[in-house]
Amino acid sequence: MFSARLNSRPLAAFCRRVGTSLEAGLEVRKVFEREAERARWRQRPALVQIHQAVARGESVADAFRAAPAPFPPLLLEMIHVGELSGKLDQAFLRLAEHFERQVSLQRTFLAGIVWPMIQLAAALTVVGLVIWVTGLIGEMTGQQVDILGLGLVGNRGLAIYAVSLVGLALAGLLFYKAAVAGYAVMKPVQRLLMAVPVLGTSLRTLALARMAWTLSVTTDTSMDAIRAAQLALRNARNVVYSSQTEQVATVMRQGRPVSEALRKAGGYPDDFLDAIEVGEDTGQLSESMERLSRLYEERAKAALAALAIVAGFLVWGLVALFIIVLIFRFALFYIGQINNVLNDI
Numbered sequence: 001m002f003s004a005r006l007n008s009r010p011l012a013a014f015c016r017r018v019g020t021s022l023e024a025g026l027e028v029r030k031v032f033e034r035e036a037e038r039a040r041w042r043q044r045p046a047l048v049q050i051h052q053a054v055a056r057g058e059s060v061a062d063a064f065r066a067a068p069a070p071f072p073p074l075l076l077e078m079i080h081v082g083e084l085s086g087k088l089d090q091a092f093l094r095l096a097e098h099f100e101r102q103v104s105l106q107r108t109f110l111a112g113i114v115w116p117m118i119q120l121a122a123a124l125t126v127v128g129l130v131i132w133v134t135g136l137i138g139e140m141t142g143q144q145v146d147i148l149g150l151g152l153v154g155n156r157g158l159a160i161y162a163v164s165l166v167g168l169a170l171a172g173l174l175f176y177k178a179a180v181a182g183y184a185v186m187k188p189v190q191r192l193l194m195a196v197p198v199l200g201t202s203l204r205t206l207a208l209a210r211m212a213w214t215l216s217v218t219t220d221t222s223m224d225a226i227r228a229a230q231l232a233l234r235n236a237r238n239v240v241y242s243s244q245t246e247q248v249a250t251v252m253r254q255g256r257p258v259s260e261a262l263r264k265a266g267g268y269p270d271d272f273l274d275a276i277e278v279g280e281d282t283g284q285l286s287e288s289m290e291r292l293s294r295l296y297e298e299r300a301k302a303a304l305a306a307l308a309i310v311a312g313f314l315v316w317g318l319v320a321l322f323i324i325v326l327i328f329r330f331a332l333f334y335i336g337q338i339n340n341v342l343n344d345i
Helices: 008-023 028-038 044-055 060-066 073-085 088-141 154-181 184-194 199-218 225-235 245-253 258-265 270-282 285-344
Strands: none
Touching: 008 028, 008 088, 028 044, 028 060, 044 060, 060 073, 073 088, 073 199, 073 225, 088 154, 088 199, 088 285, 184 199, 199 225, 199 270, 199 285, 225 245, 225 258, 245 258, 258 270, 270 285
């Protein structure tokens, strides 16, 4: 249920409850006991194990690392730092805000593509109806009628069509999950998508928004600067930036600041680097990153809205193409029937 790449919604709710409870003064063992009791069946094994480990006197960070669930690296690091600094409640509350932002961005995109997807579903349903109706016509006339020219007719054709759609949907879902999870096999695909106009810009903006927010959270703790930069690059969930993790860390180990390391790595907008540099010079990197993250969050929402518009036009284009093809197929079928009648005469 808790995933390093997905399910931001339950993670946000979980972190918000734990952070609020700890801030209110509840004892940490009691907090995780409550979470274990209220957990749903998919969450229960991990939370029960965490509760048992904390009850035995283990640290919260160690309990989370040993839990049978792929918790995000950022969550694990923030819990570790929060526990060491005595600010575990604030660590969970900052994490809650982080995941809530992710949920907000997801909603922005989904809200924009709902109507186009409804239209696509309607068009695909019409195709299915045409396949089924042609089967009925064939049964009544005694002659197979294939208006669409797909070789799909009647109940059997409808079944093949439905199975094909389900297969395509599952393949698309697996592709999406693999891309979001950052599997190595998907890195060339992600690089290719980054080169696509509008889409590439949107993906880059989203990645920079995540980086800025991660830096604002981690630099406000006692976390080592190199570790904070590494987490930010990995949390960008973008192959262009995550591939720079070791390069940036190497430069920083030489005593150079984050801004210089990122500038040498390349691929960052000037305003992004300038904000980091100003924050470092003034000793207010966390505050500077928080302001920058809010700016990029607004840009990310605009980028997602643009993506939704592009997706909408693509869907509308597919629907229009389908209608045009259907009209021509019906016309050709009708003309063919007329020719058959004339030939019989």
